[in-house]
Amino acid sequence: MIAGGLLVICLAASIGVSQKVDWERGDVTLQDVLYIPSPNTVKHLSLGYNGLLADIYWTRAVQYFGSKHHEHSLNYKLLAPLLDITTTLDPHLITAYEFGSIFLSQKPPEGAGDPHAAVRLVGRGIRENPKDWRLWYHLGFIYWQELHDPKTASECFLRGSEVPGALPWMKVMAAALAQNAGEAETARYLWTNILNSTTDKDIRANAEKRLIALRADEEVTILQEYVDRFQKAKGHAPESWMEMIQAGMLRRIPIDPVGYPYQLVNGRVQVARPDLLPFITKGLPAGKQSTVMPKIS
Amino acid sequence: MIGRLWAIAYSTFREAVRDRVLYNLIVFALLIVGAALLVGQISIGIERLVLVNLGLTSISLFGIVIAIFIGIGLVSKEIEKRTLYTVLAARPVRRWEFIIGKFLGLVGTLAVNAFFMSIGFFAALLYLTHRFQRADANLLVAIYFILLQFVLITSLALFFSTFSSPLLSAVFAFSLFVIGTFADDMRGFAKLTEGGTKWVMTGISYLVPNFSSLNVISQVAHSVPVPGHLVLLNTLYVLVYAVAVNCAAVLVFEKRNLK
Amino acid sequence: MPAIETFALAKYYNIGFWRKRRKDALKSLTLTVEEGEVFGYLGPNGAGKTTTLRLLMGLVYPTAGSARILGKALDDPAMKAQIGFLPEQPYFYDHLTPKELLTYYARLSGVPGKDRARKVDAALARVGMSESAGIQMRKFSKGMLQRVGIAQAIVHDPKLIFLDEPMSGLDPVGRREVRDLIQNLHEEGKTIFFSTHILSDAETVCDRVAVLNKGELRGIGVVADLVSEVSGQVEFVWTGAAATAEIAALGGKTHVASETFRTVLAQEATDRAIDAIRGAGGKLISVTPVRATLEDYFLSKLETVERDAQNMQEVTR
Numbered sequence: 001m002i003a004g005g006l007l008v009i010c011l012a013a014s015i016g017v018s019q020k021v022d023w024e025r026g027d028v029t030l031q032d033v034l035y036i037p038s039p040n041t042v043k044h045l046s047l048g049y050n051g052l053l054a055d056i057y058w059t060r061a062v063q064y065f066g067s068k069h070h071e072h073s074l075n076y077k078l079l080a081p082l083l084d085i086t087t088t089l090d091p092h093l094i095t096a097y098e099f100g101s102i103f104l105s106q107k108p109p110e111g112a113g114d115p116h117a118a119v120r121l122v123g124r125g126i127r128e129n130p131k132d133w134r135l136w137y138h139l140g141f142i143y144w145q146e147l148h149d150p151k152t153a154s155e156c157f158l159r160g161s162e163v164p165g166a167l168p169w170m171k172v173m174a175a176a177l178a179q180n181a182g183e184a185e186t187a188r189y190l191w192t193n194i195l196n197s198t199t200d201k202d203i204r205a206n207a208e209k210r211l212i213a214l215r216a217d218e219e220v221t222i223l224q225e226y227v228d229r230f231q232k233a234k235g236h237a238p239e240s241w242m243e244m245i246q247a248g249m250l251r252r253i254p255i256d257p258v259g260y261p262y263q264l265v266n267g268r269v270q271v272a273r274p275d276l277l278p279f280i281t282k283g284l285p286a287g288k289q290s291t292v293m294p295k296i297s
Numbered sequence: 298m299i300g301r302l303w304a305i306a307y308s309t310f311r312e313a314v315r316d317r318v319l320y321n322l323i324v325f326a327l328l329i330v331g332a333a334l335l336v337g338q339i340s341i342g343i344e345r346l347v348l349v350n351l352g353l354t355s356i357s358l359f360g361i362v363i364a365i366f367i368g369i370g371l372v373s374k375e376i377e378k379r380t381l382y383t384v385l386a387a388r389p390v391r392r393w394e395f396i397i398g399k400f401l402g403l404v405g406t407l408a409v410n411a412f413f414m415s416i417g418f419f420a421a422l423l424y425l426t427h428r429f430q431r432a433d434a435n436l437l438v439a440i441y442f443i444l445l446q447f448v449l450i451t452s453l454a455l456f457f458s459t460f461s462s463p464l465l466s467a468v469f470a471f472s473l474f475v476i477g478t479f480a481d482d483m484r485g486f487a488k489l490t491e492g493g494t495k496w497v498m499t500g501i502s503y504l505v506p507n508f509s510s511l512n513v514i515s516q517v518a519h520s521v522p523v524p525g526h527l528v529l530l531n532t533l534y535v536l537v538y539a540v541a542v543n544c545a546a547v548l549v550f551e552k553r554n555l556k
Numbered sequence: 557m558p559a560i561e562t563f564a565l566a567k568y569y570n571i572g573f574w575r576k577r578r579k580d581a582l583k584s585l586t587l588t589v590e591e592g593e594v595f596g597y598l599g600p601n602g603a604g605k606t607t608t609l610r611l612l613m614g615l616v617y618p619t620a621g622s623a624r625i626l627g628k629a630l631d632d633p634a635m636k637a638q639i640g641f642l643p644e645q646p647y648f649y650d651h652l653t654p655k656e657l658l659t660y661y662a663r664l665s666g667v668p669g670k671d672r673a674r675k676v677d678a679a680l681a682r683v684g685m686s687e688s689a690g691i692q693m694r695k696f697s698k699g700m701l702q703r704v705g706i707a708q709a710i711v712h713d714p715k716l717i718f719l720d721e722p723m724s725g726l727d728p729v730g731r732r733e734v735r736d737l738i739q740n741l742h743e744e745g746k747t748i749f750f751s752t753h754i755l756s757d758a759e760t761v762c763d764r765v766a767v768l769n770k771g772e773l774r775g776i777g778v779v780a781d782l783v784s785e786v787s788g789q790v791e792f793v794w795t796g797a798a799a800t801a802e803i804a805a806l807g808g809k810t811h812v813a814s815e816t817f818r819t820v821l822a823q824e825a826t827d828r829a830i831d832a833i834r835g836a837g838g839k840l841i842s843v844t845p846v847r848a849t850l851e852d853y854f855l856s857k858l859e860t861v862e863r864d865a866q867n868m869q870e871v872t873r
Contacts, residue, residue, distance in 0.1 A: 093343070
């Protein structure tokens with residue numbers, strides 16, 4: 001009887017104490033402690049069951065990124081090692097390379113901000129999977145968007161287009177980059193094709209955000225033109241969209257792609273919620289940095 | 298002879314079943330059902346990959362653990378419990394028939410176990426993918442290779458059982474399994490060494506049971522087929538190696554005084 | 557053809573931490589057992605009886621000498637099919653029922669499929685285990701296991717049966733049944749070799765016996781002859797005078813009880829003893845011949861060893 005009661009009490013207490021321990025440990029969570037120095041060590045520890053272990057590490061990598069991203073963290077330093085271990089265990093896990101190419105290279109908080117690590121990862125992916133044409137466009141993306149090297153990017157798309165089974169848009173991208181065609185159009189083209197070519201939900205979500213940002217950039221540019229024209233005509237900047245509507249320059253209040261009206265601040269067009277439009281390069285409120293580095297044209 | 302071998306093998310199988318070894322199937326069933334239901338929420342796009350990896354790894358691991366657990370006691374338990382006196386003393390059972398019969402019994406048990414697991418696994422796969430693809434035939438090859446693994450590990454566990462206590466046998470058998478998964482790494486390493494070390498390392502790396510070449514799970518999960526000649530060669534290797542180890546077991550057992 | 561022949565069969569073990577000390581479990585045993593005999597193999601615990609049986613069964617290998625059973629070598633499978641063995645304290649796969657065990661064993665012994673069920677049931681009936689034939693043996697008492705042990709030794713109808721302590725673990729009724737069973741088997745023409753330290757059992761059942769002590773054969777022969785070796789004695793009980801000195805002169809020790817005196821003397825000394833007691837003033841209560849038993853023979857054989865050993869010590873001192 002005593003034993004029974006003691007059992008229940010102690011079990012409950014152990015749960016409580018355990019929670020307190022977690023709370024005290026705070027940021028030092030299991031995720032950070034998981035880091036094992038050498039992918040080869042992990043491979044040896046897998047006793048030949050590397051496929052399953054790779055899947056487990058892949059799941060951890062996705063969860064790691066997801067939870068940190070949810071907290072708007074700027075620090076993703078374990079992402080590269082986790083993906084390294086994953087792809088060492090299973091070099092044919094294409095989705096890991098895809099994921100890494102985007103989320104290693106993009107700037108925080110949208111990624112780890114380490115495009116060179118991304119290049120290394122995708123490079124291994126291509127070596128181990130020469131028949132996979134999709135990895136080439138991921139490589140091309142990194143060189144173009146994050147390393148601002150359209151020439152190498154164009155070569156990547158070209159090489160990729162030569163792999164049997166590659167879709168025709170690869171050649172189009174290669175050409176567009178080689179000719180320095182319109183940035184926005186090319187980018188929209190790239191992201192639309194990525195959206196259609198991948199099944200990974202994180203990559204799709206990312207591509208959609210990119211496309212929305214491109215749309216917002218476009219709209220901000222056009223709106224700014226109208227605002228400037230108003231300025232020239234009336235000699236002062238418009239105070240609100242209503243003024244411009246009354247002046248016959250606009251028909252209705254412009255809404256951005258995430259559903260908030262654009263703002264007019266001292267003659268500058270801005271977005272109301274830049275946190276909801278992570279990849280825009282225009283319309284950012286004063287003092288805010290773009291996550292996409294402006295190119296040096 | 299065949300009659301006696303079959304009788305001993307069947308008796309070994311029956312003992313394992315009555316020792317409730319097949320209960321592991323329940324754990325496996327829970328695992329695979331859970332995986333089939335949850336995998337979609339964790340890793341979209343690679344559900345089949347994860348299910349195949351998990352399913353085949355489980356079939357392999359469960360089987361190897363059972364092989365070691367039962368194998369280490371096959372002979373030592375009979376000696377300790379003195380049950381083998383009446384089997385060997387006044388019956389026309391030769392000592393080697395006893396060993397081989399036990400071997401066949403355990404391999405049979407593992408095969409039956411793997412069979413039931415495979416059914417569960419394929420059912421889960423069907424649930425997930427709604428239709429079998431041609432590539433799924435490779436899964437059968439992977440399962441066959443897992444059975445070959447069982448043959449290897451059983452012969453080793455049985456061999457240790459003829460002269461060593463269960464605890465030590467378990468340690469030896471498991472160690473050989475672990476080292477065996479490194480076999481190709483060891484060979485690569487041996488190539489880099491020189492002189493005496495090279496001879497020793499090369500020798501060891503070839504004597505060690507080659508479990509690394511029998512693990513095709515990752516390959517098959519990516520729908521990469523296993524070439525026919527590899528199937529043949531690995532079968533031959535396992536056959537030859539297992540026969541050698543069983544001969545060693547017979548030799549040890551025949552020399553033993555059964556006090 | 558003799559059923560069992562041994563030629564200087566011996567077994568020693570190296571014991572001790574460094575395995576340097578030698579322990580002789582059996583020293584040079586040479587004996588013959590004829591077909592159709594019931595042969596008793598007697599000796600105290602540790603005498604080497606079980607070692608002998610293990611050697612004959614091929615479970616351990618001799619360090620010297622050899623043996624033949626039914627004229628064949630000890631590892632001959634054809635011979636093994638014709639013998640049965642009940643080990644001391646038998647253990648069986650306890651997840652099996654007696655019926656399953658016997659069916660398995662019958663199969664191993666080569667009993668053809670069509671006869672198997674019949675022979676199994678017959679063997680179980682013979683040892684009185686028919687009712688428990690379907691119960692797993694993990695639930696069995698020692699006596700029940702012993703019966704199953706006997707059953708498995710006879711299920712395949714062997715010509716020669718080896719029993720190591722067949723009565724152990726059985727109550728008096730059970731022992732009687734085993735004795736009867738051995739008699740029946742004997743009447744069927746089978747040869748029985750059984751070892752025991754319960755001499756009364758051996759006395760009633762055996763044709764010949766051998767006595768083993770400390771690994772050596774001390775005596776062997778027909779029971780009746782051996783018993784008569786230990787000559788008849790007579791017990792005297794009287795009251796009154798102790799007459800110790802007179803009795804001692806005849807070679808006897810006087811035991812004193814509360815009111816009586818008692819001694820045992822050789823048969824030839826009967827008349828002199830009566831005179832001595834009467835002469836000392838004692839009153840005789842009874843004069844009873846003591847029937848010699850196998851035990852006397854047995855103990856005398858053991859005493860011989862002790863005495864020999866002592867003599868040797870004295871001589872060499």
